[in-house]
Amino acid sequence: MVLKSKNASKPGSPPPKSGPETAVYQRQTRLQHAQERAQDYVEAIAELIAGCGEARATDLAKSLGVTHVTVIRTVQRLQREGLVTTQPYRSIFLTDSGRTLAGKARARHEKVVTFLEALGVAKSTARADAEGIEHHVSDETLKAMEKFLRSSRKGSGKPTRTY
């Protein structure tokens, strides 16, 4: 889990109920959402790079369904967090951390999609649902999904590709 926690932003007020620097274990829903966003962005960037050779803000915006402004802002945050690099009016590149994160996210995503398809869900639905689900499946559940896939893939080869 790549979780970069910025240090406590409050000057001199944090009550040490739990260490802010090592801590993202609690609910911290907002931070978790930010994490998800980061994964989605990084994944989309990786996909664009793989597909078109480069990731430009507008493409990213189109791919993510938001305006380019939102993309730029979020990319700035990701740059702050060391996941991507950008220069003004240039396209977006992944750092090593970003690439790693993207790889993990993509692997997880694929597993979930495959699992859902094996369950009998249509490909498009599987992909859409996986988009939301992938951020919430624990490692244990992911393993269970893999196990299910292994046991259900006896002699059926790969599933019919209904695109």
Place this chain on the structure above:
Amino acid sequence: MVLKSKNASKPGSPPPKSGPETAVYQRQTRLQHAQERAQDYVEAIAELIAGCGEARATDLAKSLGVTHVTVIRTVQRLQREGLVTTQPYRSIFLTDSGRTLAGKARARHEKVVTFLEALGVAKSTARADAEGIEHHVSDETLKAMEKFLRSSRKGSGKPTRTY
């Protein structure tokens, strides 16, 4: 040359969710998150009422892992949306819509939990994952889960009470 008057976002007007059919797949992530929040809250409220007879803000806060301030604010929003009712310094009650939503959320939650358990995931993990997953499974996927459960449950299961 440039159009200046824009009536896009007025804080009082109803949300024009019924957009043009061309771009139906808007992300609307923020609204979706708000929806999830609402479901979580309503579910927790229902649980507290079922358990303790009433839902008080502090209990809710404890149950949801946030401070009471966040609870109060969110409850205010839910009240605005007609899901709950509250009076100052009194506990929180569900409206009919709230109860309906809570029921649906709970049913969905249970289905997901049962499914994950049937997959071989430990109960605690199943519950934790379902918490995040339940908001992202489409009806189709949910149906697939039910089908899986039916086919894998040869006389072992307890009946999921469909609300």
Place this chain on the structure above:
DNA sequence: GCCGCATTGTAGCGCATGCTACAATATGGT
């Protein structure tokens, strides 16, 4: 009757995400 404490509510801050409107820069056609 009064006071302390828990609960509830309010005020104000910070951050993340979304948007529109507009400015700055790059790019290509002429």
Place this chain on the structure above:
DNA sequence: ACCATATTGTAGCATGCGCTACAATGCGGC
């Protein structure tokens, strides 16, 4: 070289949710 267009960036606004700090209320102990 120059302008039109597309792309990228900036400014400002709104919403949502989290927090701390403090005020108001309710309730039980004295």
